[in-house]
Amino acid sequence: MSSFAFSVLFVVFLAITLVVRFWLSSRQIRHVLAHRSAVPAEFAEKIPLAAHQRAADYTVAKTKFGLFSMLVSAAVLIGFTLLGGLQWLSGVMFSWAGPGMVYQLSLLVAFALISGLIDLPLDYYKQFVLEARFGFNKMTVKLFFTDMLKNTLIGAAIGLPLIWVVLQLMAKSGGLWWFYAWLVFSAFQLLMLVLYPTVIAPLFNKFTPLSDDSLRDRIEGLMKRVGFASKGLFVMDGSKRSAHGNAYFSGFGAGKRIVFFDTLLARLAPHEIEAVLAHELGHFKLKHIVKRIVVMFALSLAFLALLGYLKQQLWFYTGLGVNPLLLPDLSNNDAMALILFMLALPIFTFLLSPLSSISSRKHEFEADAFAARHTDANDLVTALVKLYEDNASTLTPDPLHSAFYDSHPPASVRINKLANKLSAAHG
Numbered sequence: 001m002s003s004f005a006f007s008v009l010f011v012v013f014l015a016i017t018l019v020v021r022f023w024l025s026s027r028q029i030r031h032v033l034a035h036r037s038a039v040p041a042e043f044a045e046k047i048p049l050a051a052h053q054r055a056a057d058y059t060v061a062k063t064k065f066g067l068f069s070m071l072v073s074a075a076v077l078i079g080f081t082l083l084g085g086l087q088w089l090s091g092v093m094f095s096w097a098g099p100g101m102v103y104q105l106s107l108l109v110a111f112a113l114i115s116g117l118i119d120l121p122l123d124y125y126k127q128f129v130l131e132a133r134f135g136f137n138k139m140t141v142k143l144f145f146t147d148m149l150k151n152t153l154i155g156a157a158i159g160l161p162l163i164w165v166v167l168q169l170m171a172k173s174g175g176l177w178w179f180y181a182w183l184v185f186s187a188f189q190l191l192m193l194v195l196y197p198t199v200i201a202p203l204f205n206k207f208t209p210l211s212d213d214s215l216r217d218r219i220e221g222l223m224k225r226v227g228f229a230s231k232g233l234f235v236m237d238g239s240k241r242s243a244h245g246n247a248y249f250s251g252f253g254a255g256k257r258i259v260f261f262d263t264l265l266a267r268l269a270p271h272e273i274e275a276v277l278a279h280e281l282g283h284f285k286l287k288h289i290v291k292r293i294v295v296m297f298a299l300s301l302a303f304l305a306l307l308g309y310l311k312q313q314l315w316f317y318t319g320l321g322v323n324p325l326l327l328p329d330l331s332n333n334d335a336m337a338l339i340l341f342m343l344a345l346p347i348f349t350f351l352l353s354p355l356s357s358i359s360s361r362k363h364e365f366e367a368d369a370f371a372a373r374h375t376d377a378n379d380l381v382t383a384l385v386k387l388y389e390d391n392a393s394t395l396t397p398d399p400l401h402s403a404f405y406d407s408h409p410p411a412s413v414r415i416n417k418l419a420n421k422l423s424a425a426h427g
């Protein structure tokens, strides 16, 4: 491929991505506003009009903000690549460090810092303007910046050694470097499954064992019924940052733990909490989590193999606005290859994103059905109504926007399915 042809291909895919995203977002905004004046009939008794309209306004505000962020990211992407930003940055780092590992690591660090600084005002706006306007922000400005500092330090402490190993493999382990890098990367992912809940998450939140005895008995009864062993039930102070509620479960093997956001416990009745947990246990029991990990490993192997090919093609660099360093040791370009790959990959894979949404929604239905088998489906319905209402999720998303992006089916679809199960069971 010629460098020019690859540039053209890149611009074409970027344009397709922008046009499709813009089109879907404008559909979403139109659809939500068109249904703003009335609560959908099936929810009319459960959700007040004011809550429905708040959800509509929140959805529209988030979608508009998403469009703005998209334009900023596209401009930054073009700036880094075709307009020569990375070429310039590489020149600065190279004249400072000379050839070698220090140059490569400093190029990656500089790139990460610049990207982070560009995202900072957007993140700040999202939290303190958008989320705050709808009453979701519970964060102080101080916490926002402490979080940012912690994230940066942890990212450096974990990321730099990992990237160092990958760069060593790229330089020294021959044509199959991408396979060895994949082994390292996969081992790292598995290690994080253990380290994240036990070491990293506690740096950001307090986890206290669930102290409500009757709720604990209820949950332990459910876990026994479905055959699930856990290392503990924890409550996390999610209210420190956001009013959004959630429950999740994390860890691996013997380290599995169930975590409830305090915001969720405050809002749901015990039998509803049990139903929500049954849904989460469904994801585990139906092997959704293992399947997701296997897919992730397979994809990362394929992408690393692709990078193994691309990093040897001159057009891959020049087509994205970078002249590779023509030194005797070509491995000096490896960090740049990583950056270019991270930047370009999402543009070329965007049109495939509905595939992951579809599989995720299928899992959600299966987990709902699992919960309906092991608890009362009515409890899951009332819990879902409360959660969608509290999170101001729209009940009337544009069907196409939802099909493309949503990892969770719209509330009305989930609740209809559960209601059908109920009537089937009673009839």
Ligand SMILES: [Zn+2]
Pocket (backbone or CB within 6 Å): 279, 280, 283, 363, 364, 367
């Ligand atoms: Zn789920």
